[in-house]
Amino acid sequence: GIQVEQSPPDLILQEGANSTLRCNFSDSVNNLQWFHQNPWGQLINLFYIPSGTKQNGRLSATTVATERYSLLYISSSQTTDSGVYFCAVGEYGNKLVFGAGTILRVKS
Amino acid sequence: DTEVTQTPKHLVMGMTNKKSLKCEQHMGHRAMYWYKQKAKKPPELMFVYSYEKLSINESVPSRFSPECPNSSLLNLHLHALQPEDSALYLCASSQDQGWGVYFGEGSWLTVV
Numbered sequence: 001g002i003q004v005e006q007s008p009p010d011l012i013l014q015e016g017a018n019s020t021l022r023c024n025f026s027d028s029v030n031n032l033q034w035f036h037q038n039p040w041g042q043l044i045n046l047f048y049i050p051s052g053t054k055q056n057g058r059l060s061a062t063t064v065a066t067e068r069y070s071l072l073y074i075s076s077s078q079t080t081d082s083g084v085y086f087c088a089v090g091e092y093g094n095k096l097v098f099g100a101g102t103i104l105r106v107k108s
Numbered sequence: 109d110t111e112v113t114q115t116p117k118h119l120v121m122g123m124t125n126k127k128s129l130k131c132e133q134h135m136g137h138r139a140m141y142w143y144k145q146k147a148k149k150p151p152e153l154m155f156v157y158s159y160e161k162l163s164i165n166e167s168v169p170s171r172f173s174p175e176c177p178n179s180s181l182l183n184l185h186l187h188a189l190q191p192e193d194s195a196l197y198l199c200a201s202s203q204d205q206g207w208g209v210y211f212g213e214g215s216w217l218t219v220v
Contacts, residue, residue: 030205030206031206031207031208031209033208033209035211040213041145041196041198041213041214041216042211042212042213042214043151043198043211043214045208045210045211048207048208050206086150086151088209090205090206094139094141094156094158094163094164094202094204094205094206095153095156095164096141096153096200096209097153098150098151098152099150100149100150101150
C-alpha cells in the first residue's frame with residue numbers, strides 16, 4: 001500500500017514564528033488532505049489539496065503531485081495552533097491513509 | 109462545527125456488553141467511514157460504505173459489526189470487546205471517492 005511520511009515528527013515554536021510541515025507519499029493519489037487534531041480528538045479539515053496551492057488565513061498548503069509531496073505553512077503561529085497535524089492521502093476505493101503526524105507545540 | 113455527528117461521546121463497557129456507536133451526516137454524502145485511533149497513533153481505517161454498501165473491510169475482527177441503515181446513518185455494533193479495543197472511534201463522510209473526507213468529533217471507548 002501507499003506510504004505516507006511526515007516531517008518533522010515534533011516541533012516547538014515560539015508564538016509568532018513561522019513553520020513548514022512536509023508530507024511525502026509513495027504513489028500517485030486521488031486525494032490529499034491536511035488535518036489538525038485538537039486535544040479533544042476532533043480532526044479538523046484544513047485543506048483538501050490533491051494538487052496546487054491554497055491559502056486560508058495564516059495557513060497555506062502546496063501539493064506537487066508529480067514529485068509526490070505536500071507542504072503546510074503556518075505563519076505567525078498562535079498557542080491555539082498546538083496539536084497534531086496529519087497529512088492523509090487517498091488510495092483505492094475511498095481509502096484515506098494517514099501519516100504519523102507532526103506534534104506542534106506553540107509556546108507563549 | 110462538524111456536520112458529522114457521533115454519539116455517544118464517551119462510552120465505558122464491559123467485555124460481555126453489547127453497545128453501539130452511532131454516526132449521522134446531513135451533507136448528502138454517499139460514502140461513510142469508521143476509523144479507529146489509538147493513543148499517539150494516526151487514525152486507521154476500519155470500514156467504508158459507499159452508496160450504502162460495504163465496500164472496504166480492513167480485516168476487522170467480527171466483534172465489530174458495521175451497519176448502514178440509510179445514506180445518512182452509520183452504526184458500529186460492539187460485542188465481546190477486549191480492553192485493547194479501547195480507543196477513539198471516528199466516523200467520517202465524503203461526497204464520493206476522491207473527495208474531501210469530513211470527520212465527526214469521535215467516540216471515546218473504554219473497555220473494562
